[in-house]
Amino acid sequence: MALSESSLAPVLAKLEQLVPWTDADRSAFRSLPFMLRDMGAGDHLSREGEAVGTCAALLSGFAYLHRILPDGARQIVSVRMAGDLLNLQSGLFRTASHNVQMLTPATMAMISVADLAALAAERPVIQRALWLATLIDSAIFSQWITNVGRRDAHARIAHLLCEFAIRLRGIGLCDDLTYSLPMTQEQLADATGLTSVHVNRTLQRLRREGLISSDKRSVTIEDWARLRREAGFDAAYLHQSVTMG
Amino acid sequence: MALSESSLAPVLAKLEQLVPWTDADRSAFRSLPFMLRDMGAGDHLSREGEAVGTCAALLSGFAYLHRILPDGARQIVSVRMAGDLLNLQSGLFRTASHNVQMLTPATMAMISVADLAALAAERPVIQRALWLATLIDSAIFSQWITNVGRRDAHARIAHLLCEFAIRLRGIGLCDDLTYSLPMTQEQLADATGLTSVHVNRTLQRLRREGLISSDKRSVTIEDWARLRREAGFDAAYLHQSVTMG
């Protein structure tokens, strides 16, 4: 079923950072049955209200979780990247409370909930790693609440850009202070509770102030210290060992 | 160390709903060592940035998690009630990214992280329940993001009141549609990203429209169907079996 032993590597790498694994844990994890699935930008993995029977591990590409309100407004509640798990909530509870959609073309490992649950039950270390990963996710959620609740547009965008820099660095996608950001300004708006027009103006201001520069789909942080300060950003909540210039 | 075998009952009751427990699990959980601790309204359990060595199970009373921004603004990111765990994140990662403070006088069971981790490692069912509880927490977080990000003040307050009704009903603190809400309007404001002045006016409007009534510290939902609709509230994300009139 698995195409290659190392396909799950990005997920394993992320989970291994959270708790010490034994070789037995590692090989048990690697033998988890899965099916590779490629998706295109914009494709839906699952929809709010759907009963979902399988989890997915994002191996490459980006996805986002969002919710559409009755009046049509959309809120993006999470951006997921390589190594992140998808549909855990919906898989384990059989109910999705948000939509999962691809930001870019992506490849993922589809894992049956039953298999994942069985593995977790047999291997306390693995279940613990999954639990800790969920705890980190909730720390990120809580930062986003703070972001949209109390920061002004300027700090809000700055904070998001800081978070992405650290998370991407953690998976080797941001070596210096440049990373590719596969989101349109409208998507940034939906992630920050702003409008795309205001995101545009805010990005212009961040550029004008020398905090960042950005072409179409990539961002460079020009002054990390200052961006960090204006965002009120403290990377501790991401619980990564890496640090930033 | 434990004063009474049944002290942890509220937490056990909540965790038991998430996955089937064996008697062995139950008794292992009950024999978890803990120390009862009483706190007063406004007391701090932990502060952002602190290294925290112990978890806590809230047995009665209310607590809230919040973060203070450099400019002094405050965002409440979570309200915790009887049966909820506190300081999981900070305990397991040794770093708190938010403050934990009491909303009311509260009593809690202080549990060493080591003991909890050991129990979780020995008892897959218990660790699974803890994991699922964390997943539900993150579902709540994600709803709050939607709340502050895309709902207007009216729907925002309405949504919060709906959520509280269901959560309180789940722990037997909201039998009909009345519950005591131990938050000042300023705290409601900090939870919804509004100002206390605007919360006041919004509550007045909700009352005027016949959606709720409220005296000093308690709320009655007068028209659940309409409140729910105006809030765009769907209780599914709370994953509770109970339903509402």
Next chain:
DNA sequence: CGGTCGTTTGATTACGATCAAACGAAGTGG
């Protein structure tokens, strides 16, 4: 009976939303 805390009311301001339109780049088809 002051003093503190929380709620309420009023007047004014501002940040970001909304509406509208032009522009540039990329992709499609004749």
Next chain:
DNA sequence: CCACTTCGTTTGATCGTAATCAAACGACCG
């Protein structure tokens, strides 16, 4: 190869929700 469409970014003008500032009021408490 060039209209033509589509999508995303950019700019400008105006509007509105909620913030801010200020003060009075009521309840509880020592």
